[in-house]
Amino acid sequence: MRIWNTHLPTKVKYFGWLLYHGRFNTRASLHHKGIRAVEDSCCVICTSVLETQEHIFTECPTASAVWVLVGATYHQDLCRTPWLIGDNLPLPSQVQLDVVLLIMWQIWKARNAMIFDRQPSTPSSIVQRVI
Template structure:
């Protein structure tokens, strides 16, 4: 892997003493774990390389599944960057609300799956 810093060069405000890797950011960081747990999604190392395998237990149409997982990953990444670059810690509810806002923006893309999309959106909004 490129650009991974040695432990002594890697500083994680929320996870001091932890080497920041892709697996840490998206899987083992307690903040990422909180998002996955709240959504009832079991993740493992596969999410870093095969995100379409994550969240198969969700009741999402196949055509929307990867987009929802990608949105979740994107907002975990953005929450990490907010801490590093803006010194702003996003709560779990803030991350979920941002996912929800993007889902609202994407709604017109999934008109044929409107009921399933809306059901998952309502599920998500109950946590955000």
Template sequence: MVNNLYGHISPKKKGRVQSRASLLHKNILAVAEAGCPICHAPLETANHIFFECPFARRFWGAVGFQFPHAADVKLLHGYAAHAAVPPDSASTFTLLCLWNLWKHRNAVVFREQQPCLPLLLHLCRSEARFWRARLPGDQELAEAAWLGCLTENIASV
């Protein structure tokens, strides 16, 4: 095990996101099946799921994240969260957003749900209190900042 992504423990082996590109590489999927189920891009990589897919870009924009054009999952720890998020809770907020984006993508793939940005933001808000429990001490201000980020742009979605 190795510390990465804001010091959290993760498996040492890289490439753990089971994107369609990963499954193609393992000969589990055919080339025709390796596209993004949300935007129909020809190859769904981990970077595509979390940064490049237009749905993911709209999500991050709604939450107030600004990623470089060529964002990379491996460099996630170096990207800044919304300015309103306290620095000591930024990594947890980022993981909350990533986890819910991943779960929403899986609902599209496995339960044939339609991509829905308001629903994704609602799911993030619903889980914020549980994720706040990961933080040391009383972090009500962090949760309030998270909820603000997850709510402030909802009208433009």
């Protein structure tokens, strides 16, 4: 798996592995496990859609704006194949996956900051944390 060959900290590599295997405890997955009520399962950022892994990283307006800001186009299965988005970035091939995983890591951290600290993030602030 290419994720383990990146130059990223182990926690970000593990994050990528969880992402690839669909193992995040999103609000939708917690509802599916019977831990969270359905009415409390919407995205904490846009508050309009069920929070799935795909929604967090691609469909949420904030995540979509992040990808636009970095000049990347993504495909529907980004969470399972994050290395494919790197082909759209004007970066050397050896760092493309690193950058994509760092962007996704910062989107995840922004989501968690909103849940646990009530700190909203703008797309530009998420991109700034990657740089």
